[in-house]
Each structure stands twice: as structure tokens, then as C-alpha cells.
Amino acid sequence: MNISFLLLKDFRNYRHLELRLEPGVTLFFGRNASGKTNLLEACYYLSSLSSVRAERDHDLCRWGAQEFSVGCRVDHKETSKTIKIRVVVEPSLRRKVTVEDVTVRKSDLIRVLPAVYFSPDDLYMIKRSSASRRRFLDSLLGRIDPEYGRRLSRYQDALTRRNNVLKKIRTDPSWRKTLESLDGILVESGSMVIARRLRAMGDLRKEVSETYAFIAERPCDVAYSSSIGVGGGGDEPGVESISRTFHERLLASREEEMARGITLSGPHRDDIVLTLGGKEVRYFGSQGEQRSAALALKIAESKMLEAVFGRKPVLLLDDVLSELDEERRKKVLSLWDFGHQILITSTDPIEGLSPKLAEFRVQGGTAEPYRGGA
Numbered sequence: 001m002n003i004s005f006l007l008l009k010d011f012r013n014y015r016h017l018e019l020r021l022e023p024g025v026t027l028f029f030g031r032n033a034s035g036k037t038n039l040l041e042a043c044y045y046l047s048s049l050s051s052v053r054a055e056r057d058h059d060l061c062r063w064g065a066q067e068f069s070v071g072c073r074v075d076h077k078e079t080s081k082t083i084k085i086r087v088v089v090e091p092s093l094r095r096k097v098t099v100e101d102v103t104v105r106k107s108d109l110i111r112v113l114p115a116v117y118f119s120p121d122d123l124y125m126i127k128r129s130s131a132s133r134r135r136f137l138d139s140l141l142g143r144i145d146p147e148y149g150r151r152l153s154r155y156q157d158a159l160t161r162r163n164n165v166l167k168k169i170r171t172d173p174s175w176r177k178t179l180e181s182l183d184g185i186l187v188e189s190g191s192m193v194i195a196r197r198l199r200a201m202g203d204l205r206k207e208v209s210e211t212y213a214f215i216a217e218r219p220c221d222v223a224y225s226s227s228i229g230v231g232g233g234g235d236e237p238g239v240e241s242i243s244r245t246f247h248e249r250l251l252a253s254r255e256e257e258m259a260r261g262i263t264l265s266g267p268h269r270d271d272i273v274l275t276l277g278g279k280e281v282r283y284f285g286s287q288g289e290q291r292s293a294a295l296a297l298k299i300a301e302s303k304m305l306e307a308v309f310g311r312k313p314v315l316l317l318d319d320v321l322s323e324l325d326e327e328r329r330k331k332v333l334s335l336w337d338f339g340h341q342i343l344i345t346s347t348d349p350i351e352g353l354s355p356k357l358a359e360f361r362v363q364g365g366t367a368e369p370y371r372g373g374a
């Protein structure tokens with residue numbers, strides 16, 4: 001599967017850009033602030049209707065413009081489909097998303113164009129707090145399974161309300177009744193979230209460990225660490241058993257939660273723990289090991305999307321290769337050269353990257369084909 005044509009209108013620093021793309025590896029090179037990340041961001045937006053960095057669609061609209069459009073043609077085997085997204089940001093946000101001129105939902109885009117975005121910031125996913133690893137898993141599951149996203153927002157909504165009530169109880173005990181009814185929603189939605197995450201962990205674990213072994217020649221293990229103490233054994237527990245454990249945990253920590261005014265256990269406190277030789281990569285891994293672990297998570301994401309959608313995701317590698325040594329660079333590209341379209345950015349042309357390489361020079365909101373300085 002590959003993007004064969006890309007169109008940007010008033011997207012970030014691009015006024016109007018039309019690009020023909022080939023399958024295989026395409027490099028976009030250019031100076032800082034020329035628009036390389038913006039190009040990959042547009043591709044990711046076509047896959048997910050969300051940005052790799054902006055919170056709001058307003059930020060994607062070229063400054064001074066009131067609307068923007070992105071579109072692409074995606075070739076897969078003998079078929080070809082056109083995705084068009086038009087977003088009006090002023091005076092109020094309106095989005096129109098079509099595939100073959102038929103209006104579709106956000107979750108339909110990934111079926112046509114699965115994509116995975118990599119950036120050097122992915123390292124933080126390993127180094128930083130559990131929130132970044134939960135975000136990784138939630139974002140992956142949300143794309144695979146829209147129902148997961150709905151349950152997670154229901155859970156987060158109940159959690160916010162519950163934390164407010166816990167604070168109020170300290171001065172007004174009549175709020176206890178509300179707490180009990182919120183516990184019901186929290187446990188119900190939270191248990192489904194945990195069960196879905198545990199189910200995904202089986203695939204994630206296999207893919208991460210295989211990929212890590214390929215890149216770095218040693219195994220890496222990934223496990224779900226649950227704040228209510230479920231999972232981790234052989235058979236994954238069902239939703240009912242998770243609900244019971246979750247509920248018991250809430251009852252046991254009720255006094256402490258009221259004293260502190262926050263919910264102390266649940267999916268919002270869980271983590272994914274990566275270990276090498278039994279030691280946590282987050283604390284003991286070298287910079288290279290942490291980077292390889294981040295890469296392994298992302299490649300696992302790509303494999304999981306492929307398993308669900310039956311297409312090899314487009315890989316958007318933003319300034320990633322410059323961070324890797326020669327050996328790892330080769331391995332990463334050899335791993336991905338099995339039918340994935342790969343779009344790479346770099347500040348400079350990269351020598352000997354691939355015989356099938358196409359290159360574009362990006363500058364000031366334009367991207368021109370480049371043939372080795374000719």
C-alpha cells in the first residue's frame with residue numbers, strides 16, 4: 001500500500017503543494033523550519049484526523065487562512081482510493097472527510113491509510129512517567145477499536161467527577177451517596193479498559209520482543225503493571241473478575257482516597273514496563289537501549305495495525321535515522337523494506353540509503369524533486 005499523490009492547501013506553512021510519490025523510500029530533506037515535519041504531519045492527519053503535535057485543528061491552518069485542505073490518493077494492490085479532508089476553522093470549526101467523495105467517519109480513514117509516525121521524542125515514551133506509555137497504548141487501541149476510545153473517555157469522565165466528589169466529602173459527608181454511584185460507572189468502564197489492554201499486551205509483547213531482538217540482538221520483555229493487581233499470570237482475567245478486584249480495591253482504599261482527594265488505583269495509574277535481563281529499561285537502559293526499545297514499540301504498533309487492517313502502514317520517520325548508528329540504520333531499513341512505503345525526513349541528503357530512494361528538497365513551503373545535486 002502506498003500514497004501515490006499528496007495535496008496540501010493552506011496546511012501549516014504550505015500554501016499549495018501537489019506531490020507525486022513512489023512506493024518504497026522517499027526522503028524529504030531541507031533546513032530547519034522548512035516544512036518537513038509539517039509534510040509528515042499532513043500524512044498522519046489523513047490517516048487519523050489528528051495531529052502528531054497540535055492539540056487543535058486551528059494550529060494546522062496556515063496563519064491568516066480560514067480553512068485548509070489535505071488530500072491523497074492511496075494505491076493498494078489493484079485498487080486506488082482518494083481521501084479528502086477539508087477543515088474550516090473560522091468562524092467555527094467544520095470538518096468534511098470523504099473517501100471516494102463519500103462522507104466517512106474518522107475511524108474509517110485508518111482502514112484506507114494506516115500510518116505510524118516516529119520521532120526522536122518517542123524516546124520520552126521510555127524515559128518519562130507512565131502517562132506517556134499509557135498514551136501510546138491508548139492511542140493504538142483507540143485506532144484499532146473505536147469502542148475502546150469511548151470506554152476510555154467514559155472512564156476519564158467518571159474519574160474526574162469522582163475526584164471532585166472525594167474532595168467535597170471532606171467538608172460535606174452527604175456526597176458519599178454520589179461517590180457510590182460513581183464507583184459503579186468507574187468500575188464498569190475501567191474494567192473494560194483494563195481487559196482490552198491486557199488482551200492487547202499478548203500481541204504487543206510478542207512483537208516488541210521479536211523486534212528488539214532483531215535490532216539489538218537480545219530479548220526485551222514487556223509487561224502490563226496493574227495498580228489493582230490483575231493480569232501478569234498465564235490466563236488473562238475476564239471483565240467480571242477484574243470488576244470484582246477493582247471494586248474491592250476501591251473499598252479498601254476509600255478512607256485514604258477521601259483523605260487525599262484522589263482516586264489511587266485504576267487504569268489511569270497503570271503502566272507498561274519494559275525490561276532487559278530483568279532490569280527496567282526506563283531506569284537502567286543505556287541511551288541506545290532506550291532508543292531501540294522506543295523503536296521496537298513503534299514497529300510493534302505498525303505490525304498490530306497491519307494485522308487488523310490487512311495493509312502495511314506507511315511509516316513516517318521524522319528525523320529518526322540521524323539518531324541511529326550505521327548498523328541499526330541498516331537493520332531498521334531492512335526490516336521495513338518489505339513492502340512498506342517509508343517517508344523520511346532529514347536536514348541533509350543521506351548517502352546510500354536505498355537503491356529505490358526518491359528525494360525531495362523542502363524549502364519554505366515547497367518540495368521539489370531532487371536528483372543528487374543535479
Ligand SMILES: Nc1ncnc2c1ncn2[C@@H]1O[C@H](COP(=O)(O)OP(=O)(O)OP(=O)(O)O)[C@@H](O)[C@H]1O
Pocket residue numbers: 011012013014030031032033034035036037038039058059060061062063319347
Ligand atoms: N499554522 C501555521 N501556519 C504557517 N506556518 C506554520 C504554521 N505552523 C507552523 N508553521 C511554520 O512551519 C515551519 C516549518 O515547520 P516544520 O516543523 O515542518 O519544520 P521542519 O522542516 O520539520 O524543521 P526541523 O528540521 O527544525 O524539524 C516553521 O517555521 C513553523 O513556524
Ligand SMILES: [Mg+2]
Pocket residue numbers: 036037038318319
Ligand atoms: Mg521537523
